[in-house]
Amino acid sequence: MEKENLKIIHEKNLRNYLEKVGVFGFVKKGKAKCEFCNEMVTLENIYALFPYLRQVKFVCEKPTCIRQFSIYIRGKHYASK
Ligand SMILES: [Zn+2]
Secondary structure: OOOOEEOOOOHHHHHHHHHHOOOHHHHHOOOOEEOOOOOEOOOOOEEEEEEEOOEEEEEEOOHHHHHHHHHHHHHHOOEEO
16 A cells, blocks of 8 residues: 555445455454544445555544544645545
């Protein structure tokens, strides 16, 4: 995963993408947590994932988390494709 590129994944590609970056099992087992509200992120409520210090961070689809995520993106000058 390239550090500079933010990946916002559309639902139809989500499973493939999670497998590609090696976190599908992690999410499926309920081990992924939202970076902002700290609640469990599942295949049903995942909004986005993004790379941070070689880790993959997750964002759930709560409006408050999406909002914080967009602020975070701006702060970090990530580019969205
Ligand atoms: Zn959240």
